[in-house]
Amino acid sequence: MERRAYFKNRWLGAALIVPQILLVFTFFYWPTGQALFWAFTLQRPWGGTSEWVGLTNFVAILSDPFYWNSVIRSIVFAACSTMLAMGGALFLALMTDRELRGHGISRAVLAWPYAIAAPALALAFRFILAPEAGFLAYLNQIWPGVWNPALNGTQAMIAITIAFSWKYLGYNFIFFLSALQSIPRSLIEAAAMDGCGPLRRMRDIQLPLLTPTIFFILVITITESFQDSFGIVDIMTEGGPDRATELMVYKIFFDGFKGLDYSSAAAQSIILMILVMFLTFIQFRFIERRVHYR
Structure with a gap:
């Protein structure tokens, strides 16, 4: 029989929970209510x-071709950055988990990118x-104009x-490596004794056991790609050239704070x-079916 935890002093429980309620109300419910x-x-x-004005603002937005372009760009950006961040992190975690030479240093270094703020990154x-500088400048000297994100x-x-994927590479690496290290070593050693190579062990043992972590990281990375990309876009491209990198979150900032169209x-x-x-609903409704929690 499970025993429920309770506070003998109700004022203590209230004192502990009130700061969290104030923070949630101040930084989530109040701004959300204002936006609505x-x-x-x-x-x-x-x-x-x-x-x-009712639905007038929504009708104007949904009839704007520039807005639909930002939606398409955001979806493409989310898909590409998620694949790069998750694929790269999974590969690095698998290599680090094999405990090759220098794995201790790589385990520490590969977690650093996520600690860097988006504007600094x-x-x-x-x-x-x-x-005009670095390695890409040599490419432009060989093939003039082959790389110029300011115009292309x-x-x-x-x-x-690439910048967003590099930032979340470290975040995903931490979770993938933790999940890999939680797999019993006896399973890996038994498969190796049976003659299974690294690729076979990864396909038949490690990846199936990683599905809960993969699903969690998939949801988080896709969500963050829509919300946490503003700093990178603002510093690197400012939505240009010719609105080519104007994602949904940046368009909100541009129309609200520069265009003063708050509505x-x-x-x-x-x-x-x-x-x-x-x-998120689509992922939980259709992708979670393939997740094995046991």
Whole structure:
């Protein structure tokens, strides 16, 4: 029979829970409520009274081809960055788990990228991938104009995808390596004694046991690719060239804080939230069926 934990002093329990409730209300429920209100009203750029307009803001957004372009770019960015971040992290975790020479150093170093703030990371990659400096400058000397994300929209998308994937490589690596180390070594050793090579052991033993971790990382990485990409886009490309990297989260910022169209930005944030919720529902509804928790 399980015993429930309880506080003999109710004031102590209330004192412990009130700060968390205040934080959640201040940074989640209150902004969400404000966004919902602004999405259905017309807000004046310089303050003043607001006017109830119903679904007018949503109709204007959904009839804007530039907005649909940002949606498509966001989905492509999320798919590519998730595959790169998860695939690279899984490969590095598998190599580190084999305890080859230098695995201790690599285990420590590969976790560092996630500790770097997105703006600092974006600034570093802006210099690393600059067409006029470093290794890419030599490529441009051999083939003039082969790499210039300031003028080529596709190359700009590649640049921000690489930067975002590199940041979440460390985050995913930590979880993959922890999951691999939780697999009983006796299973791996028994398979090796039976003549199974590293690839066969990975396919038949490690990957099936990693499905809960893979599913968790898939949900987190896709969600973060829609929400946590603003700093990278703002520092590296500012949505350009010619709106080629204007993702949904950056368009919300641009329309709200630069265009002073608060109502449109609030409506876009609601659509982004609904899209993320829908993608999460799809993953839990269809992908989780393939997850083996035991």
